[in-house]
Amino acid sequence: MAYTISLAGKAALVTGASSGLGVRFATLLAEAGAAVALCARRTDRLKDVEDRIVEAGGRAVSIGMDVTDVASIRSGVAAAEAALGPIGILINNSGVSGEQRLTDVDEATFDRTFDTNVRGAFFVAQTVAVSMIRTGTAGRIVNVASIAGLKPFGRIGVYSMSKAAVVMMTRSMAIEWARHGINVNAICPGYVETEINAHHWATEAGQKLVQMLPRRRIGRPEDLDAVVMMMVSDGAHFVNGAIVAADDGMVAG
């Protein structure tokens, strides 16, 4: 393929970089030449990711961050900037899931889901955007939503509601921050096997679900590479407020 994307000279921040999709996103950006701030609560796991990136010739720094705590977000972004310079790319990826029928949802589950997926994602994006505006950095923000934010699925209603909020958050940020040279887009992954759902695929219900998918398969983290790389590239300056499903056709039906 002749079209290659270099992120050399750019600094990126990835939340939820301690497992699953976040590890993949961080590794991908580092391979393309970005210096990457790896953020999450489990710093031991971030250090493993950092070591692998550095061994492969890239640049990364691990930063403890709890996205449910705005002070932790603010200090984490400041630490990333101090280490790597102005942040030009944010992959706003931290998230939690959980299965409960709507009639069974308790306050703790509701609050944990919204505090992480909506409030956390909002304040991470806001903190990075304020920094981009202050440093005059034309930026790219990729919010990680979900196909569950586009279409309801059984037993994950609260998660779906939170991801629908991320979709509207993306569109709101896109129109408000465009004048500052910041593009905000969202990727809506379909089912991709990671720690958030690994337990499910071994069950009978999980196997049944796979059989209902258009190609009877779930994705791997690397299946999202092309969409993320497009969204963070300089060439995507005319792509703003886009909500892109990467789901192998799941919500098409």
Ligand SMILES: NC(=O)c1ccc[n+]([C@@H]2O[C@H](COP(=O)([O-])OP(=O)(O)OC[C@H]3O[C@@H](n4cnc5c(N)ncnc54)[C@H](OP(=O)(O)O)[C@@H]3O)[C@@H](O)[C@H]2O)c1
């Ligand atoms: N896998 C899928 O099929 C799928 C589909 C659609 C959307 N998604 C979305 O993709 C994103 C990544 O999910 P995943 O599949 O990679 O799941 P995962 O392996 O469970 O990773 C979730 C990440 O979020 C971080 N996180 C959770 N709570 C946090 C907090 N309070 N502060 C900071 N970080 C926090 C975790 O880090 P620590 O625990 O170390 O803090 C972890 O790195 C999520 O937003 C998820 O909703 C996933």
